[in-house]
Amino acid sequence: MSNHICEKCGSNEAVMRLTQIVNNEMSTYHLCETCAAEKGVETAPEAANFPLTDFLAQMGDERGESDTTPDLECSFCGLSFKAFRETGRLGCPHCYETFESHLRRLLRRIHGGVKHVGKVYLPPDPTASEMGKRLEGLRRRLHRAVDSEDFERAAELRDQIRSLEPV
Amino acid sequence: MSDFSTIPDYGLSWLEASGDHADIVLSTRVRLARNLQGHAFGPRARINDREAVLKRFKSAVEGTEGFATGSLLEMPDVATRTREILLERRLVTRDLLGEVGTTPALGTAVHLSSRDPVSVMVNEEDHLRVQSLLSGLRIEEAWRLVDRLDEELGRDLPYAYHNEFGFLTSCPTNVGSGLRASVFMHLPGLVLTKEIGKVLQGLSQVGLTFRGLYGEGSEVVGNFFQVSNQTTLGKTEEDLVDHLDKVARQVIQYELQARQVLLRDARGVTEDKIWRAYGLLRYARSLPFEELMNLLSGVRLGLSLKLLPGLRVYTLNKMMIFTQPAHLEQAAGYDLSAPESDAQRATYVRRILATEGEIESDEDQSDETTPSTDPDGR
Numbered sequence: 001m002s003n004h005i006c007e008k009c010g011s012n013e014a015v016m017r018l019t020q021i022v023n024n025e026m027s028t029y030h031l032c033e034t035c036a037a038e039k040g041v042e043t044a045p046e047a048a049n050f051p052l053t054d055f056l057a058q059m060g061d062e063r064g065e066s067d068t069t070p071d072l073e074c075s076f077c078g079l080s081f082k083a084f085r086e087t088g089r090l091g092c093p094h095c096y097e098t099f100e101s102h103l104r105r106l107l108r109r110i111h112g113g114v115k116h117v118g119k120v121y122l123p124p125d126p127t128a129s130e131m132g133k134r135l136e137g138l139r140r141r142l143h144r145a146v147d148s149e150d151f152e153r154a155a156e157l158r159d160q161i162r163s164l165e166p167v
Numbered sequence: 168m169s170d171f172s173t174i175p176d177y178g179l180s181w182l183e184a185s186g187d188h189a190d191i192v193l194s195t196r197v198r199l200a201r202n203l204q205g206h207a208f209g210p211r212a213r214i215n216d217r218e219a220v221l222k223r224f225k226s227a228v229e230g231t232e233g234f235a236t237g238s239l240l241e242m243p244d245v246a247t248r249t250r251e252i253l254l255e256r257r258l259v260t261r262d263l264l265g266e267v268g269t270t271p272a273l274g275t276a277v278h279l280s281s282r283d284p285v286s287v288m289v290n291e292e293d294h295l296r297v298q299s300l301l302s303g304l305r306i307e308e309a310w311r312l313v314d315r316l317d318e319e320l321g322r323d324l325p326y327a328y329h330n331e332f333g334f335l336t337s338c339p340t341n342v343g344s345g346l347r348a349s350v351f352m353h354l355p356g357l358v359l360t361k362e363i364g365k366v367l368q369g370l371s372q373v374g375l376t377f378r379g380l381y382g383e384g385s386e387v388v389g390n391f392f393q394v395s396n397q398t399t400l401g402k403t404e405e406d407l408v409d410h411l412d413k414v415a416r417q418v419i420q421y422e423l424q425a426r427q428v429l430l431r432d433a434r435g436v437t438e439d440k441i442w443r444a445y446g447l448l449r450y451a452r453s454l455p456f457e458e459l460m461n462l463l464s465g466v467r468l469g470l471s472l473k474l475l476p477g478l479r480v481y482t483l484n485k486m487m488i489f490t491q492p493a494h495l496e497q498a499a500g501y502d503l504s505a506p507e508s509d510a511q512r513a514t515y516v517r518r519i520l521a522t523e524g525e526i527e528s529d530e531d532q533s534d535e536t537t538p539s540t541d542p543d544g545r
Contacts, residue, residue: 027320049472054473076207077207077211078209087210088338088339089208089210089211089292089337090208090335090336090337090338090339091210091211091339092206092207092208092211093202093204093205093207093327093329093335094333096329096335098344103339105341105344106339107400108333110339110340110398110400111342111343111398111399111400112398112401112402113400113401114331114332114400114401115331115400115401116329116331116332116333116334116344116400116401117319117401117402117403118333118343118344118346118402118403118404119333119334119344119403119404121236121321121326121328121334122320122325123323123328124321124328126208129341144527160430167350
């Protein structure tokens, strides 16, 4: 959707496409941000699904950034902001930090807010999981040693495992 | 060779027509999108990312208490037709399989628990999609199932989580709870009474959205609508789930009212539609899938209205799933052209109706109930 003029006010540039079903007839409008907000479509399904990429495509332009400012790029996965605007998909968890200010606006627009209030995630205890991994590795080696009848090695490994295992 | 012997319930328990309002709500699905720290999301993940994610998932699921027993199917190892059957049973998505005619990417997999109707797609758009698919309207139950598995996996897996934004996902429309709950509803009454537009518009005003048979972007076929939450951030999982449940029950009430209107104002036409649909299904020699879906919609309505005694919802559910192309090819044992497929579909439907859906002629009953002098008629 490039360079549509808002069909409601007739002056601003349209940034989203609103699809409505009235009496079983589907109709599509191009709207500017103000008129879209007036119609209360902030959290309507179309606002998120349909014109997400359209909205994304406009995001930089509104701020006059796309031509003048260098393209932001995620240092972890290399996704450029331009590529995100085109696909609507982020590349990795770090992208959320790299593009945070843009995303904040976008998330508010899609979800009506930016604060997660659901399940709180507590990351696994790193020491416990490191230990677990180490033990797992040792047990695997023990199995292999037993399989190959290297009983001396197996005894060593068994002692190591015993010393690490929680009592 | 088929891998189906290893799949719990053959992945079909959601067809059993067991939950609330199973004639109107075919199925309920709840899924959680989760990603692991340190790896690019699905679309940008490299082979080593995907393999590492799969490996971590395997070891995490083996360490769970209730979900370790099950089948892990790695998509590249699964025969093409079997993959398509998994897709037709809604256990995997096209996104996971990749384009038709290509081999799925290394690391793509689905884990199907043998204890509960809960599964995990690995390396789809997000690293993990934990989902439960149940028969009938059972949103709360589906949520509890995925929540429990997610809790167990999260104890071992380093999820990508942001203090403010919540669970991070490839698409910003899933971030936060990562939860999408959907119910698959059959709403012919609202369509025939032309009230459906109002209802769908109403859904969008309360933060819900709808899709057709095959999810995002697909058309509505056979009066089946998939209704789901639109937003995932800023509400608790319980609120999202309760809200969809309440609204779905309200939509069911509207649908039931619409059906009463049909019976009151247009009983003759409605009965004719239903019996014509049944007649075509019973005797047609060629049935394209879309036509079948529309006919099944008529027959399903007839069953709900108790106009077609002796038919079971389960029989109709089976007819929707086993008549899809890969299922027909599996039954035939070879690839089918489109006309062959349509013929096989008609044969399957005739056979099922002959064994499970024979209906006694009810001429007398119909005559008695012809509503020309209905006192409530307008």
